[in-house]
Amino acid sequence: MDLGLKGKKAVITGGTVGIGLAIAEGLAREGCDLLLVGRDGARADAEAARIGATFGVTARGISADVATAKGCDAAIAAAGDIDILINNAGTGSNETILEAEDAKWQYYWDLHVMAAVRLARGLVPGMKRRGGGAVVHNASICAVQPLWYEPIYNTTKAALMMFSKTLANEVVGDNIRVNTVNPGLVLTPDWIKTAKQIAGEEGYEAHLQAVADEAGGMKRFAAPEEVAAFIVFLCSDKASYSTGSTYFVDGGWLKSV
Ligand code: NDP
Ligand code: SOE
Numbered sequence: 001m002d003l004g005l006k007g008k009k010a011v012i013t014g015g016t017v018g019i020g021l022a023i024a025e026g027l028a029r030e031g032c033d034l035l036l037v038g039r040d041g042a043r044a045d046a047e048a049a050r051i052g053a054t055f056g057v058t059a060r061g062i063s064a065d066v067a068t069a070k071g072c073d074a075a076i077a078a079a080g081d082i083d084i085l086i087n088n089a090g091t092g093s094n095e096t097i098l099e100a101e102d103a104k105w106q107y108y109w110d111l112h113v114m115a116a117v118r119l120a121r122g123l124v125p126g127m128k129r130r131g132g133g134a135v136v137h138n139a140s141i142c143a144v145q146p147l148w149y150e151p152i153y154n155t156t157k158a159a160l161m162m163f164s165k166t167l168a169n170e171v172v173g174d175n176i177r178v179n180t181v182n183p184g185l186v187l188t189p190d191w192i193k194t195a196k197q198i199a200g201e202e203g204y205e206a207h208l209q210a211v212a213d214e215a216g217g218m219k220r221f222a223a224p225e226e227v228a229a230f231i232v233f234l235c236s237d238k239a240s241y242s243t244g245s246t247y248f249v250d251g252g253w254l255k256s257v
Pocket of ligand 2: 005008083084130131132133134175235236237240
């Protein structure tokens with residue numbers, strides 16, 4: 001199916017590894033030109049070069065910390081006018097509410113929410129100039145079904161989901177669609193690293209399976225590409241009536257309707 005994305009310009013925060021990289025590859029396969037944003041500029045450049053060569057698109061990397069206003073400004077300046085914004089950069093947390101300091105709450109607020117606010121402020125005007133666009137927020141199932149060990153993650157991802165809805169309302173008349181995707185368990189290098197820390201080289205696969213078994217549903221992790229395919233579709237005109245919504249890609253982990 002041709003998604004009609006050829007020649008579109010896309011920015012993917014956290015587009016250098018894991019789910020973001022799979023989204024970048026998915027968009028490049030459809031012919032989009034890309035800007036990959038990550039703090040590690042060397043990795044961003046290397047992945048951009050590889051994707052550009054593989055898919056015959058223009059792909060650039062930039063080193064920018066989207067948890068800061070300065071980093072967002074750098075990404076906005078490098079992007080120019082674009083059609084697609086994927087707010088994907090993010091990471092899990094591990095704390096209790098009674099022990100976590102304000103600074104930790106502030107960091108995750110900046111990373112998960114203010115990055116989306118700042119990038120919308122900087123990039124939506126260009127989408128309007130180009131006649132429309134698509135914004136996707138990669139939140140998490142934890143935005144509605146919290147995990148006990150990461151209250152800061154749960155809370156900031158829930159806020160991101162509400163931000164997405166309110167942005168959708170604000171730009172609905174500008175042919176700009178805004179949606180949230182809530183993934184479940186996705187096997188990215190970060191999960192493997194954590195599992196190895198917990199269960200060691202010998203035991204990490206069994207540990208991951210135990211996590212998946214506890215989640216229930218399909219009882220497996222998704223490959224990043226399984227989430228990316230859905231997000232790429234959402235960016236396309238094939239999803240032309242979809243805005244202001246949250247979609248779960250979680251293998252049946254969500255326990256409610
Ligand atoms: P990874 O840790 O594999 O990748 C994170 C990406 O974000 C990297 O490219 C990283 O690059 C970038 N990044 C992190 N912090 C910043 C920052 N401050 N500024 C710019 N870039 C940053 O994550 P995943 O692929 O696992 O997750 C991607 C998103 O999906 C996250 O928002 C996560 O919360 C969400 N998600 C993941 C799930 C999973 O099971 N994996 C499930 C549900 C949601 P660099 O380090 O170079 O900055
Ligand atoms: C508008 O220019 C537009 O093409 C949208 O209609 C698409 O859905 C999106 O892919 C990019 O921007």
